[in-house]
Amino acid sequence: MKRLSTLSIAAAIATFGTAAIAADQPVIGLITKTETNPFFVKMKEGAQAEAKKLGAKLMTASGKKDGDTGAQITAIENMVTAGAKTILITSSGDAIIPAVKKAQAKGVQVIALDSPFDGADALFATDNYKAGILIGQYAKAATAGKPAKIAMLDLFPGHPVGAQRHNGFMSGFGLKANDAKSNELSSTAETVCAADTDGNQAKGQTAMENCLQKDPGINIVYTINEPAAAGAYNALKKAGKEKDVLIVSVDGGCEGVANVGKGVIAATSQQYPLKMAAMGVAAGVDYAKGGKKASGYVDTGVTLIAAKAVAGVESKDVKTGTSLCWGNK
Amino acid sequence: MTTFKDKLPPISQLGPFIALVAACIVFGLTTDNFFSGANFALILQQVMVVGVIAIGQTLVILTAGIDLSCGMVMALGSIVMTKFAVDLGMPAPLAILCGIAVTAGFGLINGLLVTRIKLPPFIVTLGTMNIAFAITQLYSSAQTVSGVPPLMTWLGGTFDIGHTPISFGTILMIALYLGCWFWLRETASGRHVYAVGNNPEATRLVGIPTDRVLLGVYVLAGLFYGIASLLLVARTEVGDPNAGQTENLDAITAVVLGGTSLFGGRGVVLGSLVGAIVVGVLRNGLTLMGVSSVYQVLITGILVIIAVTVDQLSRKGAR
Numbered sequence: 001m002k003r004l005s006t007l008s009i010a011a012a013i014a015t016f017g018t019a020a021i022a023a024d025q026p027v028i029g030l031i032t033k034t035e036t037n038p039f040f041v042k043m044k045e046g047a048q049a050e051a052k053k054l055g056a057k058l059m060t061a062s063g064k065k066d067g068d069t070g071a072q073i074t075a076i077e078n079m080v081t082a083g084a085k086t087i088l089i090t091s092s093g094d095a096i097i098p099a100v101k102k103a104q105a106k107g108v109q110v111i112a113l114d115s116p117f118d119g120a121d122a123l124f125a126t127d128n129y130k131a132g133i134l135i136g137q138y139a140k141a142a143t144a145g146k147p148a149k150i151a152m153l154d155l156f157p158g159h160p161v162g163a164q165r166h167n168g169f170m171s172g173f174g175l176k177a178n179d180a181k182s183n184e185l186s187s188t189a190e191t192v193c194a195a196d197t198d199g200n201q202a203k204g205q206t207a208m209e210n211c212l213q214k215d216p217g218i219n220i221v222y223t224i225n226e227p228a229a230a231g232a233y234n235a236l237k238k239a240g241k242e243k244d245v246l247i248v249s250v251d252g253g254c255e256g257v258a259n260v261g262k263g264v265i266a267a268t269s270q271q272y273p274l275k276m277a278a279m280g281v282a283a284g285v286d287y288a289k290g291g292k293k294a295s296g297y298v299d300t301g302v303t304l305i306a307a308k309a310v311a312g313v314e315s316k317d318v319k320t321g322t323s324l325c326w327g328n329k
Numbered sequence: 330m331t332t333f334k335d336k337l338p339p340i341s342q343l344g345p346f347i348a349l350v351a352a353c354i355v356f357g358l359t360t361d362n363f364f365s366g367a368n369f370a371l372i373l374q375q376v377m378v379v380g381v382i383a384i385g386q387t388l389v390i391l392t393a394g395i396d397l398s399c400g401m402v403m404a405l406g407s408i409v410m411t412k413f414a415v416d417l418g419m420p421a422p423l424a425i426l427c428g429i430a431v432t433a434g435f436g437l438i439n440g441l442l443v444t445r446i447k448l449p450p451f452i453v454t455l456g457t458m459n460i461a462f463a464i465t466q467l468y469s470s471a472q473t474v475s476g477v478p479p480l481m482t483w484l485g486g487t488f489d490i491g492h493t494p495i496s497f498g499t500i501l502m503i504a505l506y507l508g509c510w511f512w513l514r515e516t517a518s519g520r521h522v523y524a525v526g527n528n529p530e531a532t533r534l535v536g537i538p539t540d541r542v543l544l545g546v547y548v549l550a551g552l553f554y555g556i557a558s559l560l561l562v563a564r565t566e567v568g569d570p571n572a573g574q575t576e577n578l579d580a581i582t583a584v585v586l587g588g589t590s591l592f593g594g595r596g597v598v599l600g601s602l603v604g605a606i607v608v609g610v611l612r613n614g615l616t617l618m619g620v621s622s623v624y625q626v627l628i629t630g631i632l633v634i635i636a637v638t639v640d641q642l643s644r645k646g647a648r
Contacts, residue, residue: 036471196622202565206375210616
């Protein structure tokens with residue numbers, strides 16, 4: 001009984017809400033994984049700026065942490081109720097799919113930003129496999145001639161972005177690797193150690209320490225993101241090996257790019273959250289005005305940032321990376 | 330009432346040692362580099378943050394409470410001390426003291442809510458966990474604080490015994506464990522902690538100020554989280570707002586694996602050190618074996634269930 005009445009109230013709000021707002025301006029929802037990660041902070045800024053420019057109203061929500069799909073589902077439901085015609089979402093997991101389908105059934109356009117999921121009308125994201133390939137190619141060229149002993153510092157098991165970056169790196173390095181669709185982490189004789197970091201600095205350090213224990217001769221370190229890379233560098237520094245080991249990473253946050261400048265990270269693949277958000281908002285306004293939904297996958301670009309360019313691999317310098325980075329400069 | 334039961338080592342207290350020895354034998358046989366002084370010193374260094382948090386958590390659990398806020402409070406402490414030193418230019422010792430004061434302050438708030446308003450510790454610390462997380466994120470703008478003064482990272486430094494590098498932080502952790510163990514075992518106030526956990530009503534009736542004991546335990550726990558903040562900064566050389574996310578459950582895991590009863594009143598603080606080391610050994614050994622970290626999670630889960638089962642069965646047996 002209670003549930004029924006809640007539902008009917010929600011429905012009533014939905015009807016009134018839509019009617020009231022539709023006359024006014026298009027409402028676009030943005031749901032991120034967290035409210036605090038600078039990547040999503042930047043994404044939100046980008047969406048707000050674009051919404052202001054195009055005269056749209058932006059609603060935002062997020063989970064408490066990566067994987068908090070419950071909060072994202074609630075946000076989808078609330079935004080549909082509040083009259084959003086387009087919802088942009090960086091999915092925390094496939095558990096959101098049924099809620100997305102329900103929203104779409106009500107005529108809402110749902111666009112995936114950054115993290116793909118089945119059933120989204122469109123995807124605006126970094127090609128994480130390509131991001132991996134770029135740092136793989138860089139590592140190969142920078143260490144040419146030396147026998148490779150690689151440590152893989154991953155995110156956590158089963159995460160598609162983690163698998164794409166990992167396998168892309170190996171492919172770029174010229175090792176046998178699974179394709180971009182695979183969720184399995186490839187492993188070859190050259191990858192002497194693999195450990196999870198949760199993308200966190202302290203755990204990145206612990207993982208690297210354990211890898212050095214396994215094989216002190218490691219000379220290349222792949223890291224899932226720049227905090228993990230900073231942790232790995234710390235472990236190498238304590239072991240007196242920071243000069244002999246090449247660290248590569250993915251993200252392009254301002255702290256990460258600064259670490260490329262300091263020589264902590266040799267090269268990182270930079271992604272562009274602001275662009276993802278701006279494109280998402282523009283697609284939302286298009287849909288509200290012309291009724292045309294966005295579709296397919298749009299690559300928002302990835303650039304290799306390296307302090308020292310190597311022959312045969314295109315890269316931009318730290319200055320360019322800093323001008324395009326996200327987070328506090 | 331204080332009993333002698335918890336002075337004898339029942340299976341719940343031998344269990345962690347058995348698990349530790351078994352894990353060491355397995356990893357010693359399956360990997361080349363596990364058995365070395367340097368590797369054991371490394372594991373100790375890796376567990377020192379959770380190890381020190383687990384001291385505070387042990388005290389709270391001995392009173393039949395639980396502290397979910399420990400990891401987030403620790404993260405807040407590390408952000409406060411690093412930002413005070415780096416952004417405000419405060420001298421390192423003062424900044425460290427401010428960080429520890431903040432964590433002890435959270436302990437005080439937890440303790441006051443538990444003793445004065447009689448709220449359940451689970452709920453109180455669930456609330457303060459979120460509050461500490463939010464303040465950490467807001468105050469740091471979710472950005473890492475780097476360039477911390479050398480004094481803050483001193484505990485992460487090492488000295489050699491033979492060819493084994495021992496970190497100062499590890500020595501501090503072991504000293505804190507021994508101190509706390511002695512306090513709980515040999516002093517009247519330490520025994521009161523057990524008494525409050527065993528039977529608060531009876532304890533109150535014999536004239537022990539149970540509320541004051543409880544309040545003291547929470548503040549003391551907060552102090553230990555503050556020391557853990559310093560150890561984290563010493564280890565990573567930055568203030569990291571994303572730290573502390575899993576430390577609350579890691580610390581509870583260490584305490585439970587160490588044989589301290591979740592129902593309060595029974596346990597030995599040194600067991601928590603063994604519990605923390607068991608988790609560290611699993612992570613290190615499985616990486617050396619090249620096994621996915623999921624197995625570490627699986628094995629830890631099984632060990633926790635076994636530990637609680639042993640505690641529950643021995644408790645029934647005693648009645």
